Each structure stands twice: as C-alpha cells, then as structure tokens.
Amino acid sequence: xxxxxxxxxxxxxxxxxxxxxxxxxxxxxxxxxxxxxxxxxxxxxxxxxxxxxxxxxxxxxxxxxxxxxxxxxxxxxxxxxxxxxxxxxxxxxxxxxxxxxxxxxxxxxxxxxxxxxxxxxxxxxxxxxxxxxxxxxxxxxxxxxxxxxxxxxxxxxxxxxxxxxxxxxxxxxxxxxxxxxxxxxxxxxxxxxxxxxxxxxxxxxxxxxxxxxxxxxxxxxxxxxxxxxxxxxxxxxxxxxxxxxxxxxxxxxxxxxxxxxxxxxxxxxxxxxxxxxxxxxxxxxxxxxxxxxxxxxxxxxxxxxxxxxxxxxxxxxxxxxxxxxxxxxxxxxxxxxxxxxxxxxxxxxxxxxxxxxxxxxxxxxxxxxxxxxxxxx
Ligand SMILES: [Fe+2]
Numbered sequence: 001x002x003x004x005x006x007x008x009x010x011x012x013x014x015x016x017x018x019x020x021x022x023x024x025x026x027x028x029x030x031x032x033x034x035x036x037x038x039x040x041x042x043x044x045x046x047x048x049x050x051x052x053x054x055x056x057x058x059x060x061x062x063x064x065x066x067x068x069x070x071x072x073x074x075x076x077x078x079x080x081x082x083x084x085x086x087x088x089x090x091x092x093x094x095x096x097x098x099x100x101x102x103x104x105x106x107x108x109x110x111x112x113x114x115x116x117x118x119x120x121x122x123x124x125x126x127x128x129x130x131x132x133x134x135x136x137x138x139x140x141x142x143x144x145x146x147x148x149x150x151x152x153x154x155x156x157x158x159x160x161x162x163x164x165x166x167x168x169x170x171x172x173x174x175x176x177x178x179x180x181x182x183x184x185x186x187x188x189x190x191x192x193x194x195x196x197x198x199x200x201x202x203x204x205x206x207x208x209x210x211x212x213x214x215x216x217x218x219x220x221x222x223x224x225x226x227x228x229x230x231x232x233x234x235x236x237x238x239x240x241x242x243x244x245x246x247x248x249x250x251x252x253x254x255x256x257x258x259x260x261x262x263x264x265x266x267x268x269x270x271x272x273x274x275x276x277x278x279x280x281x282x283x284x285x286x287x288x289x290x291x292x293x294x295x296x297x298x299x300x301x302x303x304x305x306x307x308x309x310x311x312x313x314x315x316x317x318x319x320x321x322x323x324x325x326x327x328x329x330x331x332x333x334x335x336x337x338x339x340x341x342x343x344x345x346x347x348x349x350x351x352x353x354x355x356x357x358x359x360x361x362x363x364x365x366x367x368x369x370x371x372x373x374x375x376x377x
Contacts, residue, residue, distance in 0.1 A: 047176065091131070187332060213247040
C-alpha cells in the first residue's frame with residue numbers, strides 16, 4: 001500500500017440542525033463582523049434569514065452571486081470590503097456561492113488581486129480570512145474541497161484558485177437546508193456527486209481512504225437520488241445525498257477528478273451552462289473511451305452497487321449501462337448540441353483543455369479529447 005493522507009483542514013459539522021452550532025463558533029473566536037456571500041433569493045429563504053438573524057455579530061451581505069462566478073466580481077467584492085475589518089466570510093449556497101466565498105476570503109488577506117492570483121502572475125498567499133461554508137445543494141462538495149472555480153471573462157478562460165489555503169475553516173452540512181431545493185437542481189447537483197465519487201476512484205491519485213469514500217458516496221447516489229425524484233421532501237434521502245456530497249468533496253481535495261471535469265471547464269466558460277449538465281453530455285463518450293483502460297475498476301464499481309455478472313468485462317459494461325440509466329431516469333440526457341456546440345466549435349475546445357490530464361486512467365491524448373468532444377455533440 002502506498003503512502004497517503006487522511007483528512008482535510010475543514011471542521012465539518014454534519015446533520016440536520018448542525019447550522020445552529022455556528023453561533024458558538026463565532027463567540028469562541030470573538031468575531032465581530034461577518035461578510036456573507038449569498039444570492040438575494042438565498043439570503044431570504046426561511047432557514048437562511050433565521051440563521052442570519054441569530055448570528056451574534058454584525059453582518060454585511062454581498063448578493064452578487066453568479067452561476068459561473070467571475071473573478072472580476074470577486075475582486076469588486078474584495079475592494080469593497082477589504083478595509084471594513086471583516087473577521088469571517090460566510091458562504092451560503094451551492095458551489096458558485098461557496099467558491100465565490102472561498103476566493104473572497106483569500107482576496108481579503110492577499111496583496112495582489114484575485115485575478116492576478118488566478119492568472120499565476122503572483123504567488124498564492126499562505127493565509128486567508130476565516131471562512132465558514134453552508135452548502136444548500138448536494139452538491140459540489142466545495143465545502144470540503146481545496147479550490148475555487150472562477151471564470152476570467154477578459155481571457156475567456158475558466159480556471160480558479162487551488163491549494164490548501166482555498167478551503168473552509170468550518171463547514172455546516174445541514175441536510176434540512178436542501179429540503180426545498182427544486183427538482184432540476186437536486187438532480188443536476190446529485191449527478192455531480194456521482195461524477196466526483198467515480199472520477200476520484202478512477203484517478204491515479206486515489207488511496208484506500210478515498211476509495212472507501214468513493215464507494216459510500218456512489219452507493220448513496222444510486223440508491224437515494226432516484227428517491228428524491230419521486231419524494232423530494234424525504235429528509236432521510238436528502239441526508240444521504242448531503243453525506244455523499246461531502247464525502248466526494250473530501251475526495252476532490254485528496255484524489256482529484258478525471259477528464260470529464262477538465263473537458264467541462266472550457267465548455268462551461270464558453271456556454272455558461274450548469275457544470276453538471278456539461279458533464280452529463282460528456283459522460284457516455286468518456287466512459288466508452290475509458291472502459292478498456294479501467295475495466296477492473298469499473299467492475300468494482302458495479303459490485304459496489306449490486307452487480308453480479310461473472311466477468312469483469314460484463315460487470316464494467318453493466319456499470320456503464322447503470323450510469324446511463326441513471327442519467328436518463330433523472331432527466332439529464334444531454335448532447336453538446338443542446339448547448340449550441342457544433343462539431344467545428346467542439347474541435348476548437350480541445351486546445352483549451354488544461355489541468356492534470358495524466359491523472360486519468362485512459363487515453364488523454366489530444367486525439368482522444370477531440371473524439372470525446374465530437375462524439376458528445
Ligand atoms: Fe464537479
């Protein structure tokens with residue numbers, strides 16, 4: 001067994017009602033002033049309004065939360081609040097709000113702008129403002145991961161800030177915050193959890209620890225995401241999905257994702273489409289491309305969710321079918337053409353793919369990327 005790390009720098013309070021513990025954390029640190037990053041509609045939801053009302057400190061709210069957060073917006077927020085003595089940044093929402101909060105916490109304590117950090121024009125700082133995250137989707141796992149995905153509109157690039165400093169000090173994963181989530185967001189974010197569980201398992205950086213988390217996370221998604229399709233207010237199923245999301249988020253920090261996430265970023269920057277919808281469009285082609293390289297691992301995934309075929313190849317084929325069936329059953333069948341991407345545009349995306357491509361178990365050559373994009377149109 002090779003060496004690996006266990007754990008993350010974030011203290012995670014999990015469970016319905018866990019959000020109520022935040023007030024005592026504020027008192028423990030003697031924080032006086034909070035900057036909350038949450039959309040206007042989010043900050044007015046009953047649980048959020050009650051949470052903010054009860055906080056024992058002065059609260060400023062930044063409501064300009066974008067579905068694909070722009071680095072220029074983060075810098076505008078930092079400029080407005082840098083001199084205001086913010087003790088803690090609180091992000092409430094899905095991955096976008098949480099990533100914006102992470103980048104803001106870094107920016108408030110950094111000399112250079114977040115834009116220059118993202119472009120690699122200045123070194124990442126080693127400290128940030130204290131940060132607490134409250135996920136309201138299950139989800140991106142951003143509450144446990146080390147990074148903030150941002151779009152640089154001037155350059156037309158999607159990238160972000162990465163590293164241990166880009167992580168929350170506290171996360172309050174309270175499944176009751178997700179109970180009113182619309183079906184479409186429940187399904188798209190739930191599919192994102194599956195991609196994190198699967199890709200962090202297939203990743204060359206996986207460990208026995210991350211494999212254990214992938215297994216539990218994947219089992220929950222296959223079992224409970226369809227339950228939420230028919231019973232959206234099932235708190236037990238919401239709790240399982242919140243747990244699955246956070247486990248997969250821990251894996252994002254320790255193991256990292258594979259090609260679909262690398263391929264989705266230029267797609268998201270170009271089309272401004274939800275992250276998981278791009279992944280759903282790319283998945284069938286990526287899985288077909290990866291299966292010959294990861295047959296035994298995909299067979300293992302099949303066993304985790306109850307597959308019983310006799311050979312690894314049959315099990316792997318069955319698992320790929322199950323992923324396709326899940327995508328269909330939760331209403332997420334997508335093609336790149338649904339986002340206005342034609343073959344010529346798909347070809348151009350290949351040169352914009354960046355990141356650790358060698359983490360993938362399969363063929364990550366430019367020709368393979370081109371094939372996956374074209375087969376997904
Ligand atoms: Fe993702």
